[in-house]
Amino acid sequence: xxxxxxxxxxxxxxxxxxxxxxxxxxxxxxxxxxxxxxxxxxxxxxxxxxxxxxxxxxxxxxxxxxxxxxxxxxxxxxxxxxxxxxxxxxxxxxxxxxxxxxxxxxxxxxxxxxxxxxxxxxxxxxxxxxxxxxxxxxxxxxxxxxxxxxxxxxxxxxxxxxxxxxxxxxxxxxxxxxxxxxxxxxxxxxxxxxxxxxxxxxxxxxxxxxxxxxxxxxxxxxxxxxxxxxxxxxxxxxxxxxxxxxxxxxxxxxxxxxxxxxxxxxxxxxxxxxxxxxxxxxxxxxxxxxxxxxxxxxxxxxxxxxxxxxxxxxxxxxxxxxxxxxxxxxxxxxxxxxxxxxxxxxxxxx
Ligand SMILES: Cc1cc2nc3c(=O)[nH]c(=O)nc-3n(C[C@H](O)[C@H](O)[C@H](O)COP(=O)(O)OP(=O)(O)OC[C@H]3O[C@@H](n4cnc5c(N)ncnc54)[C@H](O)[C@@H]3O)c2cc1C
Numbered sequence: 001x002x003x004x005x006x007x008x009x010x011x012x013x014x015x016x017x018x019x020x021x022x023x024x025x026x027x028x029x030x031x032x033x034x035x036x037x038x039x040x041x042x043x044x045x046x047x048x049x050x051x052x053x054x055x056x057x058x059x060x061x062x063x064x065x066x067x068x069x070x071x072x073x074x075x076x077x078x079x080x081x082x083x084x085x086x087x088x089x090x091x092x093x094x095x096x097x098x099x100x101x102x103x104x105x106x107x108x109x110x111x112x113x114x115x116x117x118x119x120x121x122x123x124x125x126x127x128x129x130x131x132x133x134x135x136x137x138x139x140x141x142x143x144x145x146x147x148x149x150x151x152x153x154x155x156x157x158x159x160x161x162x163x164x165x166x167x168x169x170x171x172x173x174x175x176x177x178x179x180x181x182x183x184x185x186x187x188x189x190x191x192x193x194x195x196x197x198x199x200x201x202x203x204x205x206x207x208x209x210x211x212x213x214x215x216x217x218x219x220x221x222x223x224x225x226x227x228x229x230x231x232x233x234x235x236x237x238x239x240x241x242x243x244x245x246x247x248x249x250x251x252x253x254x255x256x257x258x259x260x261x262x263x264x265x266x267x268x269x270x271x272x273x274x275x276x277x278x279x280x281x282x283x284x285x286x287x288x289x290x291x292x293x294x295x296x297x298x299x300x301x302x303x304x305x306x307x308x309x310x311x312x313x314x315x316x317x318x319x320x321x322x323x324x325x326x327x328x329x330x331x332x333x334x335x336x337x338x339x340x341x342x343x344x345x346x347x348x349x350x
Pocket of ligand 1: 070071073109133137139140141142143144146147218223258260
């Protein structure tokens, strides 16, 4: 594959203007605050832009990664070759259905906290479990985001995706729009059908091994969601949201992070296990296992992805040794990861 970043940048700039950038540090676009440059970075504001870009990349064989708010993503220090595009499609409407139920029709880039701030005062309930989930609704489907005994699966009716699975470096076919109903999404605890393909494996030493990327990644891009809402007292919603926010303030660290690093294993908590193997407060480079919540790795200021991966590896290995539990990653690894978790093999966590 040849990708001439400067030529692609120049071509895209005629349409996207200042929304396209060359060698953009990914650390600016994720809550971990780590990650090297994307060759080309674009912010997509509309469905038409998204569809044209995917079509163009498929035709020209330009590698493309689509992301949301970067709140569940760890980018590699080496950054990402090709184009990284943020889905910032931001419109939504509320529609009463013929059977009397109410649907929120939202574009995938709508951000959860903004939505709650607008829905709660109008007395629309359904998503109030998520005031502390800083991502987009689209990203929320991928991991079936949830908190406080609620999750996306409880309210999601359907999604609309742009399906580019038949395009590869060897062949082009026109991406198609398709709709998946709730039952086709395989939603369960932090899981959806979309996560199956990119499940991270770990090598013999415990470093993450990222699945090979596709030309258009992910190949099914969520564009729109239908979410069931219900009527609720605005005051009750406000109180619940405030209660959840306060709970987070008490239990989660204030520094930069990507939320929980590992999924909770069945019947237990990843944070409890990591604490039990003596890693609370452990530092590697400028990354640290939070003292407030051991399933959070925080950036102390200038952490690298390698620092974060060193802690991931150490926590997984220690938990496996002591409890026989294989922790599974909740955060997604994106970018150019070498063997042994970037260059993490060179320096071990202390
Ligand atoms: C402080 C903090 C607290 C958090 N608390 C919670 C919590 O309580 N519960 C919880 O579930 N999560 C939590 N998270 C994690 C995160 O906010 C969620 O996983 C969120 O849903 C991710 O959305 P995003 O837009 O940031 O996704 P990103 O991180 O941008 O992307 C995640 C993955 O989804 C893919 N993706 C994104 N958008 C689309 C799309 N439209 N179509 C196809 N693929 C897409 C990306 O390629 C990437 O692989 C927390 C994170 C932080 C930083």
